[in-house]
Amino acid sequence: MSRAGFIRLLIVAVAIVGLEVACHAGLIDPITIIPPSAMAAGAWKLLISGRYTEDILLTLGSVALAAALAVAGGFGLGYGLFRLPRLRRALDPLLASYYAVPTFIFYPLFIVLFGLNRLPLVAIGFVFAVVAMAINTLTGFERVPPVLRRTARALRLSEPAALVQITMPACAPYLFTGVKLVIAYSFIGVIAGEFVLSGSGIGHEIAFAYNNFDNPTMYGLMLLLIGFVSGLNMLLFAWERRFYRRRGLT
Amino acid sequence: MSVAAKGPHASLRGVTRVYPAVEDHPPVHALGPVDLDLRPGEFFSVVGPSGCGKSTLLDVLAGLAPVSAGSVAFEGRAVAGEVPEGIGVVFQEDASFPWLTVWDNAAFALRRAAVSESVVSERVDHALSFMGLAGFASAYPAQLSGGMRQRLCIARTLVTRPRLLLLDEPFGALDQQTRLLMGDELLRIWRETGATVLLITHALDEAAMLSDRVGVMSARPGLLIEIVETRWPRDRDSTIVSRPEFGEVTGRLWARLRGESLKALELTGVGRGGMEIVR
Numbered sequence: 139m140s141r142a143g144f145i146r147l148l149i150v151a152v153a154i155v156g157l158e159v160a161c162h163a164g165l166i167d168p169i170t171i172i173p174p175s176a177m178a179a180g181a182w183k184l185l186i187s188g189r190y191t192e193d194i195l196l197t198l199g200s201v202a203l204a205a206a207l208a209v210a211g212g213f214g215l216g217y218g219l220f221r222l223p224r225l226r227r228a229l230d231p232l233l234a235s236y237y238a239v240p241t242f243i244f245y246p247l248f249i250v251l252f253g254l255n256r257l258p259l260v261a262i263g264f265v266f267a268v269v270a271m272a273i274n275t276l277t278g279f280e281r282v283p284p285v286l287r288r289t290a291r292a293l294r295l296s297e298p299a300a301l302v303q304i305t306m307p308a309c310a311p312y313l314f315t316g317v318k319l320v321i322a323y324s325f326i327g328v329i330a331g332e333f334v335l336s337g338s339g340i341g342h343e344i345a346f347a348y349n350n351f352d353n354p355t356m357y358g359l360m361l362l363l364i365g366f367v368s369g370l371n372m373l374l375f376a377w378e379r380r381f382y383r384r385r386g387l388t
Numbered sequence: 389m390s391v392a393a394k395g396p397h398a399s400l401r402g403v404t405r406v407y408p409a410v411e412d413h414p415p416v417h418a419l420g421p422v423d424l425d426l427r428p429g430e431f432f433s434v435v436g437p438s439g440c441g442k443s444t445l446l447d448v449l450a451g452l453a454p455v456s457a458g459s460v461a462f463e464g465r466a467v468a469g470e471v472p473e474g475i476g477v478v479f480q481e482d483a484s485f486p487w488l489t490v491w492d493n494a495a496f497a498l499r500r501a502a503v504s505e506s507v508v509s510e511r512v513d514h515a516l517s518f519m520g521l522a523g524f525a526s527a528y529p530a531q532l533s534g535g536m537r538q539r540l541c542i543a544r545t546l547v548t549r550p551r552l553l554l555l556d557e558p559f560g561a562l563d564q565q566t567r568l569l570m571g572d573e574l575l576r577i578w579r580e581t582g583a584t585v586l587l588i589t590h591a592l593d594e595a596a597m598l599s600d601r602v603g604v605m606s607a608r609p610g611l612l613i614e615i616v617e618t619r620w621p622r623d624r625d626s627t628i629v630s631r632p633e634f635g636e637v638t639g640r641l642w643a644r645l646r647g648e649s650l651k652a653l654e655l656t657g658v659g660r661g662g663m664e665i666v667r
Contacts, residue, residue, distance in 0.1 A: 283481065283483075285479050285481040285482070285483045286483060286485075288452060288477075288479060288483075289477075289479065289483040291452055291470070291471060292450065292452065292471050292476070292477035292479075293471075293496070293497050293500065294470060294471055294473070294500075295500065299500070303500075304485070307485065307487040308485075308486075308487075310487065384486075384487070384528050384530070385486040385487065385528065385530055
């Protein structure tokens with residue numbers, strides 16, 4: 139393990155132990171926060187009971203669908219803007235101010251459009267994530283060195299072949315960043331949507347447990363969610379590091 | 389080589405290239421009219437002041453850029469719209485693919501050409517060993533020096549066995565010693581492959597050392613104002629720079645080029661400010 143990794147782990151461990159000690163010493167009201175050991179026990183119980191399996195699968199399914207649509211749609215939008223510079227110039231101010239708009243306000247509209255089911259939540263996750271992918275795709279395409287495009291022509295590649303075999307691998311670091319943001323934003327969009335607007339999913343169950351002062355369930359679900367998202371993030375981080383090292387970018 | 393009736397390997401007839409107006413910028417007459425015949429198997433270099441259209445000349449010959457007037461032919465067939473089979477191009481900038489290993493970089497064009505895997509292996513192994521990269525086959529370009537990456541780009545082009553090799557200042561980013569050594573490598577490739585080579589360079593000594601003939605271009609719009617024959621033996625290398633004739637060739641090139649370089653400086657406005665141009 140690297141020195142930085144060791145320090146990072148140490149900080150997390152100290153925070154957990156500190157919280158554990160503070161809770162047991164009565165410095166923190168158990169109505170507010172329960173000890174991390176109780177959170178872990180609650181999470182384990184929830185996991186093996188199977189009580190929330192359907193909610194977990196619903197949430198993960200919605201996030202996966204929102205992320206897949208955002209990656210595909212964002213890539214298409216970014217590529218379209220790259221190919222149509224006039225359209226890009228026209229849309230630039232809208233893209234730049236996109237994240238100033240609270241997208242959750244569109245939830246009623248999505249219910250009207252898609253009905254009372256999971257699709258409005260998927261739509262929230264999608265609209266929250268899609269522009270991050272589009273902007274990263276556009277930036278990636280713009281940063282491809284012109285000499286690689288000329289090389290594609292010198293090697294007599296057709297336009298689709300050049301796109302798949304040269305342009306996309308060349309801008310892969312930007313696409314990868316876009317995918318990472320899409321996953322994070324899809325989680326935020328779907329969970330936050332469930333939290334305030336849905337009758338199912340992990341977000342809803344966390345909100346339900348909170349409203350009923352059921353701290354072990356609330357913190358257990360939060361821990362499960364954090365564990366899953368952190369695990370996914372670490373996996374992406376490890377893959378990204380390997381990918382960047384290969385290209386001499388680290 | 390299938391050059392029709394022993395004619396020129398490639399030719400340009402009245403080739404002109406004008407870049408169209410873009411928004412507030414007026415059209416730019418970059419090149420021509422230029423007439424040039426490349427003889428089969430010769431080493432031809434083009435020198436000229438900065439911005440004179442040397443790279444544009446290479447682009448139109450390769451089919452990477454359209455001509456505004458005139459015609460380009462390679463092995464008797466018109467070049468238009470795309471790079472013909474048989475032409476290989478190496479650029480000044482690093483054009484290696486950072487996501488592929490050295491071996492896969494070199495194999496890239498052959499795999500596209502649906503060549504059998506055994507032929508790919510044979511040609512790639514040979515090209516990498518020829519370019520001194522055999523020990524780096526599984527490395528990535530990021531692990532190579534600038535000179536090695538440029539050799540990799542040359543290897544990637546060589547495996548396709550081009551009959552006409554177009555080189556756009558391929559050693560421009562290298563130091564002088566490495567350039568001389570790379571020049572020796574290039575001469576070896578030229579001798580062993582029998583390809584016709586067109587080299588674009590701004591280095592007079594490089595052009596004088598490597599070439600059978602050197603074309604001198606004027607300031608923009610680029611015209612071929614003189615073609616200097618070096619009369620070097622085919623079996624030559626960088627030691628030629630110590631011969632008295634080398635100085636004569638370089639001197640002749642510079643005598644023709646000096647005035648054009650001054651014109652180019654005036655065109656770009658360099659001579660109007662703090663720098664005094666001595667005529």
